[in-house]
Structures are given as C-alpha cells and as structure tokens.
Amino acid sequence: DVKVTQSSRYxxxxxxxxxxxxxxxxxxxxxMFWYRQDPGLGLRLIYFSYxxxxxxxxxxxxxxxxxxxxKERFSxxxxxxxxxxxxxxxxxxxxxxxxxxxxxxxxxTRLLVL
Amino acid sequence: xxxxxxxxxxxxxxxxxxxxxxxxxSNSAFQYFMWYRQYSRKGPELLMYTYSSGNKEDGRFxxxxxxxxxxISLFIRDSQPSDSATxxxxxxxxxxxxxxxxxxxxxxxxx
Numbered sequence: 070d071v072k073v074t075q076s077s078r079y080x081x082x083x084x085x086x087x088x089x090x091x092x093x094x095x096x097x098x099x100x101m102f103w104y105r106q107d108p109g110l111g112l113r114l115i116y117f118s119y120x121x122x123x124x125x126x127x128x129x130x131x132x133x134x135x136x137x138x139x140k141e142r143f144s145x146x147x148x149x150x151x152x153x154x155x156x157x158x159x160x161x162x163x164x165x166x167x168x169x170x171x172x173x174x175x176x177x178t179r180l181l182v183l
Numbered sequence: 184x185x186x187x188x189x190x191x192x193x194x195x196x197x198x199x200x201x202x203x204x205x206x207x208x209s210n211s212a213f214q215y216f217m218w219y220r221q222y223s224r225k226g227p228e229l230l231m232y233t234y235s236s237g238n239k240e241d242g243r244f245x246x247x248x249x250x251x252x253x254x255i256s257l258f259i260r261d262s263q264p265s266d267s268a269t270x271x272x273x274x275x276x277x278x279x280x281x282x283x284x285x286x287x288x289x290x291x292x293x294x
Binding site for chain 1: 189191214215217219224225226227228229232234271273274275276277278279280281282284285286287
C-alpha cells in the first residue's frame with residue numbers, strides 16, 4: 070500500500086514564525102502536491118512538484134514556498150505565518166502518466182496560527 | 184464560475200437509504216473522474232475511478248458519468264452509518280497531472 074506521512078497532525082504557531090510542514094511518501098512517486106482545505110472552499114492546490122528540485126505554483130502559492138531535495142520528501146514552508154494560514158494542510162503523491170492519475174493523500178496537518 | 188461545482192450539503196439520510204451525490208463541471212476536456220471519501224480528521228482516500236462516460240459499480244457504490252451533460256454522480260445503496268464522511272469529486276484531462284476537486288459534500292447516515 071502507498072503510504073504518505075506528514076510530520077505533524079497538529080501544530081500551533083505564532084504570527085510571524087517560520088513553519089515547516091514535511092511530507093514523505095514511500096512509493097517512489099514523481100509527483101507530489103500540497104493542498105490546503107478550508108470549510109466552504111474545498112481543496113486548493115498550493116504547489117506541486119513533478120521531480121526533484123522542480124516545482125510549480127498551484128492556485129494559491131502566495132505566502133508559501135516549497136522544497137524538494139529528495140524524491141520521497143516534499144516540504145511546505147510558511148516564511149512568516151499569518152492567522153489566515155490557519156487551515157488543514159494535505160500532502161499527496163502520484164505517478165506521472167497520461168492524466169487522471171490517482172493521488173494518494175497523507176492524514177493532514179491541522180495548523181493553528183495565533 | 185468554478186470549474187467543478189459540488190453541493191456542500193450537509194446531507195443527512197436514514198440508514199438504508201439510497202444516497203445520490205453529484206458534481207457538474209464546465210471543462211469539456213475532462214476525461215478522468217474520481218470520487219474520494221474523507222472521514223473526519225483524515226486525508227481523502229480514493230473510492231471510485233471512471234474513465235470517460237458510463238457507469239462503474241463496486242459493491243454498494245455506483246459511479247456514473249454523463250459527459251454530454253457534464254455531470255457525474257455517486258450512488259450509495261443500502262447506506263450505513265460507516266458511510267458518514269465528506270465525499271469529494273475530482274477530475275482531470277488527458278495529460279494533466281493535476282486534479283480539479285469539487286468542494287465536497289458532507290454526508291451523515293443516521294442509524
């Protein structure tokens with residue numbers, strides 16, 4: 070079974086702090102994704118990566134950056150956390166292909182920024 | 184207008200009822216259609232996957248795609264309390280590595 074793990078289930082941070090969210094997958098997937106999920110807004114793509122050291126902006130990249138130094142690991146960075154970044158953050162991975170590839174999700178990190 | 188529209192609910196039905204969940208979309212290039220189930224405080228997990236138009240059945244679940252109407256459905260027969268979750272539709276086009284998700288419908292099955 071594909072396993073996607075996220076470093077923390079719950080995090081509480083202060084405004085202005087630098088926050089790192091880590092995601093690791095164990096199935097040698099090339100593609101990795103970071104989403105945030107908010108009530109009434111659904112899943113919104115922040116960034117995705119289709120290879121090591123490669124990244125592309127999603128729909129809401131402002132205030133976030135990412136790092137992918139190893140194939141299995143994809144990090145989301147909040148350079149200076151703000152209260153409007155309080156959310157559920159979900160990481161996912163998939164094989165590259167012709168389209169419609171199933172994405173496998175981690176359990177999510179609930180981030181509260183005070 | 185959003186590319187994918189899904190009624191967020193909440194939807195509450197008695198145990199044993201037939202449940203119908205739906206999404207509409209605007210992009211005619213979409214060819215791959217999925218339903219994910221997300222239990223509270225968990226990540227989404229793939230429930231059903233359909234390519235192009237038609238029906239697909241898996242146990243109590245049936246996924247239906249009508250590309251001419253740009254409309255997809257998920258039917259749950261003999262619904263159980265364990266089916267209580269948020270259901271998200273997702274879709275993509277040929278060659279696309281990203282999925283476009285609906286907002287999710289929160290479903291509660293009452294014993």
